[in-house]
Amino acid sequence: MLSAMDWDDVRYFLALARLGSVRAAGASLDVSHSTVARRVEALEIRLAARLFARTRDGYALTDAGCKMLPSAERVEREMASLERTLAGQDERLAGPIRLTCCDDYVSEMMLQELTVLCGAYPDIELDITTDSRAFDLSKREADIAVRTLGVQQKAPEHLIGRKLVPVVCANYVAIEHAHRLDPELADSQPRWIGSAARKFMEMRIAKSSYSHVPLWGSFSSLGLMLQATREGLGIAALPCYVADRDPALRRLASPQLEHVADLWLLCHPDLRDNARFQAARESISQALRRRQSLFEGHAPL
Numbered sequence: 302m303l304s305a306m307d308w309d310d311v312r313y314f315l316a317l318a319r320l321g322s323v324r325a326a327g328a329s330l331d332v333s334h335s336t337v338a339r340r341v342e343a344l345e346i347r348l349a350a351r352l353f354a355r356t357r358d359g360y361a362l363t364d365a366g367c368k369m370l371p372s373a374e375r376v377e378r379e380m381a382s383l384e385r386t387l388a389g390q391d392e393r394l395a396g397p398i399r400l401t402c403c404d405d406y407v408s409e410m411m412l413q414e415l416t417v418l419c420g421a422y423p424d425i426e427l428d429i430t431t432d433s434r435a436f437d438l439s440k441r442e443a444d445i446a447v448r449t450l451g452v453q454q455k456a457p458e459h460l461i462g463r464k465l466v467p468v469v470c471a472n473y474v475a476i477e478h479a480h481r482l483d484p485e486l487a488d489s490q491p492r493w494i495g496s497a498a499r500k501f502m503e504m505r506i507a508k509s510s511y512s513h514v515p516l517w518g519s520f521s522s523l524g525l526m527l528q529a530t531r532e533g534l535g536i537a538a539l540p541c542y543v544a545d546r547d548p549a550l551r552r553l554a555s556p557q558l559e560h561v562a563d564l565w566l567l568c569h570p571d572l573r574d575n576a577r578f579q580a581a582r583e584s585i586s587q588a589l590r591r592r593q594s595l596f597e598g599h600a601p602l
Contacts, residue, residue, distance in 0.1 A: 313340040321359040395424030401443040414588035446567040463566040466596040471556040478533030492517040494535040510555035541598035
């Protein structure tokens with residue numbers, strides 16, 4: 302069955318099998334939904350087998366499609382391994398570097414150092430994505446990842462990991478709204494701003510100096526929490542590397558500095574010796590370690 306297909310056939314088949322929608326599959330492959338539908342239909346005609354059942358909810362694998370799935374995934378793994386092996390032998394300081402980073406604030410620090418690298422080697426091209434989701438480095442969804450891992454966590458065994466800097470949080474209030482939100486003031490009415498990690502917030506508040514202050518709301522991203530704090534919606538526990546750089550915020554009298562996580566630099570072992578990836582990893586390491594005191598909460602502005 303697979304002998305009748307090329308690699309693109311496998312990619313279109315797998316995208317639709319996993320996502321169940323031609324629009325979602327097209328977006329993941331950076332092509333139009335009509336291209337996905339046309340390629341899958343042509344594949345079914347070529348194989349004389351119906352791979353998908355069209356339903357009101359989308360596309361579902363038929364029995365033939367289910368039988369084909371393991372072989373297609375094996376081809377995907379083999380192609381990804383081949384691509385990594387070839388890329389890992391590239392000694393040129395040229396070509397694309399796909400980076401994924403956990404937030405915009407760390408990306409900004411990385412970019413300052415990577416700009417110097419691109420100035421020295423103009424044939425390097427950066428592709429940076431700020432996203433907290435787990436990119437599959439085995440499939441080369443990214444070449445290098447900067448990720449936040451819990452204090453007790455280690456890098457995944459199938460990846461090479463380098464611990465860079467700690468993530469330390471402290472308690473902050475907007476200077477403009479401190480007169481009504483600072484828990485140390487007699488007539489204030491403070492409240493904690495919540496995040497998506499509500500259980501973590503509840504545990505942290507319970508052992509803080511302001512355990513009597515209620516938790517309010519939920520904000521899904523670090524940027525939203527920062528903005529909510531600036532606007533005076535409440536007090537917040539924020540990473541020092543973000544909040545200490547914001548002139549609109551100040552620490553509370555009991556800042557409760559807490560080491561909550563670490564930033565790690567991750568890559569796949571097959572790409573260890575690629576020249577441009579090596580250079581990028583060193584630039585990123587230097588950029589963050591140069592700001593070690595800011596991450597540790599020792600350098601408030």
